[in-house]
Amino acid sequence: MVAISFERGNEAFCAEHGLDAATPPTLGDALEQAHLALDKAALFFGHGSDSAWDEAVFLILSACALPLDSGDSVLEQPLSDDSWQTALRWLQGRIDDRQPLPYLTGRAWFAGLEFYCDKRALVPRSPLAEVIRNKYRPWWTDGAPTRLLDLCCGGGCIGIAAALYQPDLEVCIADIDGDALSLADENIARYELQDRVKSRQSDLMGALGDERFDIILCNPPYVDAADLASMPAEFQSEPPRGLGSGEDGLDMARRILRDAGQHLRSQGLLFLEVGNSWAALDDELAAVSLTWVEFSEGGHGVLLVRAPELPNIVKHLALAE
Template sequence: MVATSSGRSNETFLSDYALSEQVPATLGDALDQTYSALQKAEVFFGHGSDSAWDEAVFLLLSAVGQPLDSGDEVLALSVAGDSWEKVLGWLHARIILRRPLPYLTGQAWFAGMEFKCDERALVPRSPIAEVIRNGYAPWWTGDGPKSLLDLCCGGGCIGIAAAAYQEDLQVVIADIDTDALSLARENIGIHELTGRVTAVQSDLMDELAGQRFDIILTNPPYVDAADLASMPAEFQAEPPQGLGSGEDGLDMARRILREAGEHLTKRGLLFLEVGNSWEALDAELSGLSLTWIEFSEGGHGVLLVRAEELPEIVQALAR
């Protein structure tokens, strides 16, 4: 039976969203019901999918144990009773409780890789994946970087993906949150990268004294107070410390810019994601020539800073 922690009866939930407690005849029938329910519920899509259809496919295939890249041939398959019960339970949590789907399936994808995902860290989502896949080009030239820091790593997807895409890269992933780091360490083990990826608990770079990196990738909290107050309910399921960063969303970004110069090699690069707060940072640093990355796969708000540019930026922040 579907959980009823919200106070709504099982029958009411099923009726409201035209869901049948009886097991559908085929996977295709189950998909129709799942898609219609998500579409009617008007849930927010932004934690791995961008439409009711994509989320319905992901939810259903995950629940019945079929590969996520399955074709239409699976639509004629029968649905086991326990699988349909799982679908209904996930739909209840997704629609009524507004939990992001990756927290229900325990899976998230980043840079084409699968990661364990739960409430210990934000659901992976960052255009920095494109930077990793492109080998940091065109900004890094010559032999590949040798060392990389994933700062504010959460579940570790950015740093782990960087290590997976470059076999000789040594990676440090750092976060202040011990729960997030426990998830990150599990993901390091899953991807068999314990020899090249090290997890460190640190308040930004406080515990990284003396260490320098060719590349720093960082997706810190950057949501401003206004956006935080108006965010869809799905974000309330995520760790709040991973989202907000002061009135304009830039408290942590400013710290990173001030401290990064002590942790980059001479030709090092900092990729700093600030999302919708990019306009505020751009205005604060007006007069400087800033490099905001344009992404072919979607996303925005990532600033590229070369090591030699940091002194001028730090000076501008002090004004």
């Protein structure tokens, strides 16, 4: 977890943001104060929460070492001095430094599961969680998949979640970034999945040899140059190589589509997330019938490709020489 220390005194920070330097009497009082401070700070919420209230709940419950699904009964619990000081430290990091909250608390959630989280990798956020929970249906129909690749895995949450939702699945998680893989290895060990989830350092599929998979899940860098330049300050804390992917956001996606056919089994599926760059890819492949996944839980920009479709897609890609 990233250590955050006060660069200015508690009292000055608290006075500016309407917080009590003295410990509030109850968890509920602390929650109200945190909510008001976060709400007034003009923050961007998109790293595990989408509102000041949700973020305040995450922050205060985490500072008190309580589960995020705690009921209203915890609101009347007395608040310890240590918990309030932790909350104030995180609030300062969040408000003054625009740090994503999961980097401050050291934990994040994906597909209903908790993961270690720090600046070695992007904060987990992907609609692929819904694909995993639905066990790749309705597109996968040939029994249960046995081998899965989480490509551009970052901290490993996608591949690890896939393994936890399907106990017989063998998973490879791959990333070019050794620091991200060290975090992924910690998450693998957290869930004691070393026997079924293996990490591999690889520039996309370059180090995968002749391995083939039933399912490839990939959340690569896909932010285009314009969006990257205008991103909120919170994204500046994340590894830059995990975000941008060329002028139109598709440099990585094109390479993945080019090479995926060598690593999918004959009836395999590729789920490729390209976020807001989906429109550019849809235009580029206008001559091809594409399947864009629709999500009931929110999210967009995930392309589903069946292995037999890849040759025609590659034929129409604007691949660099």
